[in-house]
Structures are given as structure tokens and as C-alpha cells.
Amino acid sequence: MAFSSNLNWIPLWSALLTVFVTRVNGIDIYLDWNVSITDGLIPLLVDQQVVIINGVFPGPLINATTDDVVHVNVFNYMDEPLLFTWNGIQQRRNSWQDGVSGTNCPIKPLKNWTYVFQMKDQIGTFIYFPSINFLKASGGYGPIRVNNRDNVPVPFPQPEAEFDLLIGDWYSGDYKHFRKMLETEESAYDVTPDAILMNGMGPYIDSDSLWYETFTVDKGKTYRFRISNIGGTLSFNFRIQSHTMLLVEAEGSYTNQITLNSLDVHVGQSYSVLVTADQNDADFYIIASPKLLYATGVAGVGVLHYSNSTTLAGGAHPSGPDAFDLGFSMNQAKSIRWNLTTGAARPNPQGSFNVSNIALSQTFILQSSRAEVNGQPRLVVNNVSYFTPDTSLKLADHLTNGTGVYELDEFPVQSVNVDTSYGTSVVSGNYRGWIELVFQNNMDDMDSWHLDGYSFFVVGFGNGHWTPDVRNTYNTIDPVARSTTQVYPHGWTAVYAFLDNPGMWNLRSQTLKNWYLGLQLYIRVYDPDPNPAKERPPPENLLFCGLFESQSLAPARHRHLNH
Structure with missing residues (x-):
């Protein structure tokens, strides 16, 4: 008998203290999280270390509404420093809460700290995860929903129910061992994940x-699936046997609604799709098959179970696009408007x-490559591999x-005419200016890039090397707004951002080993x-x-945990 998705969340409600206080523009949501590592979970039927929150993996859902203020009191019961980042939550005017090494000092073992952040002017589907020490490879992640306020209609009929579906690649080994291998062995970079979890x-x-x-549905009713690629390495193609999907949202943006047989989801990305249970009562495969990889046994497989079904899912998995057909993937990406x-x-x-008539104030051309720096296997952007200082950049700033701690604007934003080196890369972003970011992937692997805040x-994807002439191919009429974009192997992706959110913001590869x-790097x-x-x-x-x-700090603000 399968474990229901609903059962996975049962321990949450007894373990969390959640208090709601009325606010003018939203409510306050209070959460207590106990974060630890357990040896008792078996995602692949192999006993291994997993990062859990309040005893569950994945972690608890953060379910909020536009303008709500979320307080997350994180108790670190691990033997590693800890930070959480709220992927896609914009932290308006408040990069102090962003939860990456450049903006926050880590929560030390057996200490706690409370994040306070507002879902300001946002809706949509997002994720959170540990941001330091490679911890994300062993879990500690979970879903975030930001719902519309009552006076803002959702552009589709209310679904019967909503399901959070976190899908990502998984390694069966100890994350500390793999972390050490990455630092010393170049071959570790090419290690293939053992599976894709749902x-x-x-x-x-x-x-x-x-x-x-497994997800249980009633025939004739429509459901919203909030799908996120929570993994660290693999893009995947998502599909449900004998069912189509209506794409409606991407990371906080409502999209033009297009019907799809399958959807490519790249590392760090989130989507919402509507699925109508319009087949005969039976069980159907839910498939997440890896891109750029032919490997049996790696695909994620779940079940869509009709409530009156007595027929188990069986037979061959529904076929999807060729795993190496990047033309299909890029054309689909361009169709998401x-x-x-x-x-x-x-x-x-x-x-x-x-963005149809904007004036650009800055252009950063960021070229990603594998390299050796001081005898160590590293990844470089414009020949610089980021070095993480012991001091938070935001604190030093x-x-x-x-x-x-850092020297502002030493990083070359348009050139690789420097020797490979380490650097604590911080560049100036023009406040209230439009910036063009061009991600040039010089590697054989798919990559994803994300901008916090x-x-x-x-506005554009392409093969080969970006040149100014390709701006003629940009979509400036209805490009989708999101915070994570894929960059195809030996290709480029271009985005525009309006830098109206002051702070110290992390710009990173979402591929965990690359990051x-x-x-x-960081954009200041x-x-x-001084107006707050x-x-x-x-x-x-x-x-x-x-x-x-x-x-x-005063003891009341940063207290030692008692066992």
C-alpha cells in the first residue's frame, strides 16, 4: 500500500506553533522549526542521513497570502552551521532576511535565530532550502505558497484541491563525503544522481x-499541482499518463494558459499546472524523467489514483520528448509567456x-566554465570562482x-581577460536602473541561474555565443517574469531586471555543485x-x-538550546 502525500504532513501540525495576529495588510504567521539530521529515513530504501524539520522530510509547507509577515524561529540541532533561503521571495527592502552567506551570519549548532520576512506584493509557488555547506543535497527543503488576496481574482476556476509536488535528484551517499569529493576530485563533478524523488x-x-x-483525485474534477524542481543537478520532463496539463503560473507570474503533454522543469524552478481527472477510474503514472541523461532507474515515478480505481498503474511508462532534444525544450521555454x-x-x-521601451543602464555578460584554481577543481564565472568570507557581506557593508571583507566592483562584468582566481565578487547595481544579465554557459551541462530579491x-534564449545583434530576437512584448532561468549547454539566456529593491543580492547558479x-556573485x-x-x-x-x-548578542536574542 502506498504512503499518501497527506500522511507526509501529519507530524507538522502537532509540532508547529502557529499563531495568527490581525494586521492591516496581512497577518503574522509564527513558525517554530527544529532542524536536525536523522539516520532513520530511507528515501531510496537505504538508510542515510537526511535533514529534517520538525521530524518530517520534506519540510513543512509555508502557506501565506500576499502581504503576510512570516516569522520562522529556526533551532539548529545539527553539528553544522545553518541558513535557510526563501527561493523567489523578494524580501522587499530587506536583504537582511535573505538567508545566504552574503546577507546572514550562520545559525551555529545548538543555537536559534528568527527570520522575519513579508510576502510583499507577491503571489505564487516557491521553495525554501538550506543555503550553505551543501546541506541541500540531504534535504531540509520544503514548499511555499503565496495565495491571492480575496480582492484579486485568480485567472482560472477554483480547483478541487492543490498539491505541492517537490521533485528532485538524490544521491544515496553521505552529503559530507560528496562535499569533500567535490573539493578535491574533478571526477566527482560528473557523478550521476541515484534517483529522482517525489x-x-x-x-x-x-x-x-x-x-x-500518490495523489488521490475524483473523476471529473480539476486539481492544481504546484511543481518545483528542488534538486541540485538534473532538469526533468514532467508528465502524467493519459492526461494533459494546463500551465497557469511560473514562480509568481500568471502565464498565458497553454495545454501541455509534458513540461520541462529546470533546477530551482516552480510551476503550477491544472490537471482534470477526465479518464476512466484507474491509476496512472506520474513521471519525472531526467534531461540530458539516458539512465534506467533514475526517473521519478508516482501515481495519480482515481478514488474509485481498482486498477493499478502498470505497463510501460508514458513516453516523453527525447532527453537530449534541446530544441523541444527551448521552444517550449519560449512559448511560456x-x-x-x-x-x-x-x-x-x-x-x-x-519591458517594451526600456533604457538599459547596465549589461553584465557572465560566462560560466569549469576550471582549476590554485590546483583545485572549481567553477568560474568570467574566470573568477567565488570565495566565501567568514564575515557576512551585508554585515561588513x-x-x-x-x-x-570585499572590494567593490573588482569583478569583471563583461570580460574573461583575467587569469582564473578566487574572489569575493561584489558588483554595483544602479538603483532604479534596468540591468541586462546575459548568462553564457560554456559547459556541456544544463545550468540554471537565480537572482535573489x-x-x-x-527575454531571450539561444545557442552558441551571445552577441549584441541577438537583441533583435528578444521577446520584449510579453516575457515571463520569474527568478530562475535555465541556460542551455553552450548557449545563452538573457534577462532584464529593474533594480528597485535596495540590498545585497545573491546571483547564483541553482545547480548545487556549481554554486x-x-x-x-553579489549585486549591491x-x-x-536613509529612509527605512x-x-x-x-x-x-x-x-x-x-x-x-x-x-x-544579548542572551534573550540568541540563546543556547537545551536538550
């Missing part, structure tokens, strides 16, 4: 399978803010203008106006680290 569960194989994800007529976080149409407009091995968007309406001051519970470690 909500932390292994693949359905046959009627004897005991540990797989912004719905210009619907509201989202606000009643005004999404199309009231467009606030206290010393970065002195002793913003949604950007994905860990140096494919990242600075507004000299522009950028919020440091939080009262600010943590200190590195050069400022001695500036201790």
Missing part, C-alpha cells in the same frame, strides 16, 4: 512498492509593467562599507537615502560573525 519518496515500481508518492491581462499581487494587470524578465564550487543595489521605506535597518536580533564575532 516529495522525498522513491519511485513506484510495481504493486509491491511500499514507498512512493506572461499573462498581460490578469492581476496577481495587485488588481492591476500584470502587463501594466512591461553596514559596519565598514565592506572594508576588509527580484523577478526578472526572461558550491564558485558560480555566484545601494540607495543613499527604501531599505530596512538591521534587525534587532542581528547575528555577528567573522571580523565582528566579538560583538555578542
Whole structure:
């Protein structure tokens, strides 16, 4: 008998303290998270270390509405420092809560810290995960929903139910061992994941399978699946046997509604699709097959179970596009367009803010490659591999203008005419200016890039090398706004972003090993106006680290955990 997706969340409600307090523009949501590593979970029927939150994997759902304020008190019961990042949550004027090494000092073992952030002017489907120490490879991740306010209609009929579906590749080994291998052995970069999990569960194989994800539906009704690629390496193609999907949302943007037989989802991306249970009562395969990989047994497999079904899923898996057909993938990506007529976080149409006649103030051309730096296998962007200092960049920026921690604008934003090197790369972004980011992938593997603090407009994809002439091919009419975009092997992707959110923002590869091995930098968007309406001051519970470690916190703000 399969484990139901609903059962996976049962321990959450007894373990969480959730309090709601009325606000003018939303509510306060209070969550307590106990984060630890367990040896008792068996995602692949192999006992291994898994990062759990309040005893569950994946972690608890954060279910909020536009303008709600979320307070997450994180208790670190691991032997590693810990940070969480809220992938796609824009942290308006508040990069202090972004949860990456450049903006937050880590939560030390047996300590706790409370994040406070607002779902300001957002709706949509997002994810959270640990951002440091390669911990994401062993879990600690979960879903985020940001729902429309009551006065902003959703541009499709209310579905019967909504399902969160976190899909991602998984390694059966110890994440500490793999982390060490990446640092010393170049061959470790090419290690293939052992499986693709669905909500932390292994693949359905046959009627004897005991540990797989299943969703129960009633014939004739429509359901919303919120699909996220929570993995670290593989893009996948998602499909449901004998069913079509209606694409309706991508990372906080309502899209033009297109009917799909399958959907490519790249690392770090999230989508919403509507699925109508319009087949005869039976069980059907749910498939997530890897891109750019021919490997039996790696695909994620779940089950769509009709409530009156007595017929188990069986036979061959439904076929999808060729795993190496990047033309299909790129054409599908270009077909995903912004719905210009619907509201989202606000009643005004999404199309009231467009990129058809903008004036660019900056262009960054970012070339990604594998390289050797000081005898170590690394990843470089414009020949620089990011070096993580012990001191948070945002903290150093606030206290010393970065002195002793980083040098502003030493990173070459349009050139690779430097020797490979380490660098703590921080570049200036022009406040309230439009920036063009060109991601040039010089590697054989698919990559994904993400910008914290913003949604950007994905205006173009292409093969080969980007040149200024290809701007003539950009879609500036209705490009989708999102925070993560794929970059095809030996190809380029171009995005536009309006830098109206002051702060220190991480720009990174979402591919976990790439991120860990140096494919990242920070964009410092600075507004000299001290008005906190522009950028919020440091939080009262600010943590200190590195050069400022001695500036201790009051015991009430950073207390030792008791066992």
C-alpha cells in the first residue's frame, strides 16, 4: 500500500506553533522549526542521513497570502552551521532576511535565530532550502505558497484541491563525503544522481512498492499541482499518463494558459499546472524523467489514483520528448509567456509593467566554465570562482562599507581577460536602473541561474555565443517574469531586471555543485537615502560573525538550546 502525500504532513501540525495576529495588510504567521539530521529515513530504501524539520522530510509547507509577515524561529540541532533561503521571495527592502552567506551570519549548532520576512506584493509557488555547506543535497527543503488576496481574482476556476509536488535528484551517499569529493576530485563533478524523488519518496515500481508518492483525485474534477524542481543537478520532463496539463503560473507570474503533454522543469524552478481527472477510474503514472541523461532507474515515478480505481498503474511508462532534444525544450521555454491581462499581487494587470521601451543602464555578460584554481577543481564565472568570507557581506557593508571583507566592483562584468582566481565578487547595481544579465554557459551541462530579491524578465534564449545583434530576437512584448532561468549547454539566456529593491543580492547558479564550487556573485543595489521605506535597518536580533564575532548578542536574542 502506498504512503499518501497527506500522511507526509501529519507530524507538522502537532509540532508547529502557529499563531495568527490581525494586521492591516496581512497577518503574522509564527513558525517554530527544529532542524536536525536523522539516520532513520530511507528515501531510496537505504538508510542515510537526511535533514529534517520538525521530524518530517520534506519540510513543512509555508502557506501565506500576499502581504503576510512570516516569522520562522529556526533551532539548529545539527553539528553544522545553518541558513535557510526563501527561493523567489523578494524580501522587499530587506536583504537582511535573505538567508545566504552574503546577507546572514550562520545559525551555529545548538543555537536559534528568527527570520522575519513579508510576502510583499507577491503571489505564487516557491521553495525554501538550506543555503550553505551543501546541506541541500540531504534535504531540509520544503514548499511555499503565496495565495491571492480575496480582492484579486485568480485567472482560472477554483480547483478541487492543490498539491505541492517537490521533485528532485538524490544521491544515496553521505552529503559530507560528496562535499569533500567535490573539493578535491574533478571526477566527482560528473557523478550521476541515484534517483529522482517525489516529495522525498522513491519511485513506484510495481504493486509491491511500499514507498512512493500518490495523489488521490475524483473523476471529473480539476486539481492544481504546484511543481518545483528542488534538486541540485538534473532538469526533468514532467508528465502524467493519459492526461494533459494546463500551465497557469511560473514562480509568481500568471502565464498565458497553454495545454501541455509534458513540461520541462529546470533546477530551482516552480510551476503550477491544472490537471482534470477526465479518464476512466484507474491509476496512472506520474513521471519525472531526467534531461540530458539516458539512465534506467533514475526517473521519478508516482501515481495519480482515481478514488474509485481498482486498477493499478502498470505497463510501460508514458513516453516523453527525447532527453537530449534541446530544441523541444527551448521552444517550449519560449512559448511560456506572461499573462498581460490578469492581476496577481495587485488588481492591476500584470502587463501594466512591461519591458517594451526600456533604457538599459547596465549589461553584465557572465560566462560560466569549469576550471582549476590554485590546483583545485572549481567553477568560474568570467574566470573568477567565488570565495566565501567568514564575515557576512551585508554585515561588513553596514559596519565598514565592506572594508576588509570585499572590494567593490573588482569583478569583471563583461570580460574573461583575467587569469582564473578566487574572489569575493561584489558588483554595483544602479538603483532604479534596468540591468541586462546575459548568462553564457560554456559547459556541456544544463545550468540554471537565480537572482535573489527580484523577478526578472526572461527575454531571450539561444545557442552558441551571445552577441549584441541577438537583441533583435528578444521577446520584449510579453516575457515571463520569474527568478530562475535555465541556460542551455553552450548557449545563452538573457534577462532584464529593474533594480528597485535596495540590498545585497545573491546571483547564483541553482545547480548545487556549481554554486558550491564558485558560480555566484553579489549585486549591491545601494540607495543613499536613509529612509527605512527604501531599505530596512538591521534587525534587532542581528547575528555577528567573522571580523565582528566579538560583538555578542544579548542572551534573550540568541540563546543556547537545551536538550
